Amino acid sequence: MGKSLIEAEIAATRDGGVTRVQIRELREELERERAEGRERERQLERYASDLSDIFKAERRRSDQLRESYVATVRALTNAVEARDAYTGKHAERVAAYGLELARRISPALAADPQTEFGFLLHDVGKVAIPDDVLHKAGDLTADEEALMRRHPEIGQEIVAHIRFLDTASLTVRYHHERWDGRGYPDGLAEREIPLAARIFAVGDALDAMTTDRPYRPGTPFGAARAEIEAAAGTQFDPTVVEMLDHIPDELFERLRAQTG
């Protein structure tokens, strides 16, 4: 039987000349491995840096996309509001009130940009309502009333094909539904109505009551709150109304001042 590797090592160790050669070879091998290790480290650093660049570029693109979405929604909202000098920034105020409520009811819903888009665009269907009906001072005829009540459906038709507004379009369609099922266009009741639309209804009523109109001054927040509470379970979702209690008047006043 020949010598084992260990025996060969021991024999080699006894011979000083061979040992020095081996040590040199081992050192060279170690150095090679260290160099390879450093190269791998540099390669990993390059990968990490490339990934970070890709991530930053991706985030920039997504920010730009989001900004274009917001700009598009604001342009559409302004196009609707420009026709009604009395309501002014109604959509922006309702969106601010609605988001404040949504944050307390469902943070995930509040964080979804489509929730705010739906609040802002709720009346986009009014672009199809003629001025003489939209701005009529007296009572509407039955036909005019029927036409006016079509604005949620028309609004949904306008935005439903825009993919970044598909969920928002539900608030547009259902913003006049009532908790007791006596709203329109579909007479949905209670939780059949999408949550965003139920929240919107409360924010909308709050703004409608507290905003000055040519024929009457706005109601103070406290009084508007009492009226909304009285309609909990009939017009409004009682859970949403309950949440209204947790938001102080000062916060609504600040939001109103910020939106103008």
Ligand SMILES: [Fe+2]
């Ligand atoms: Fe409406």
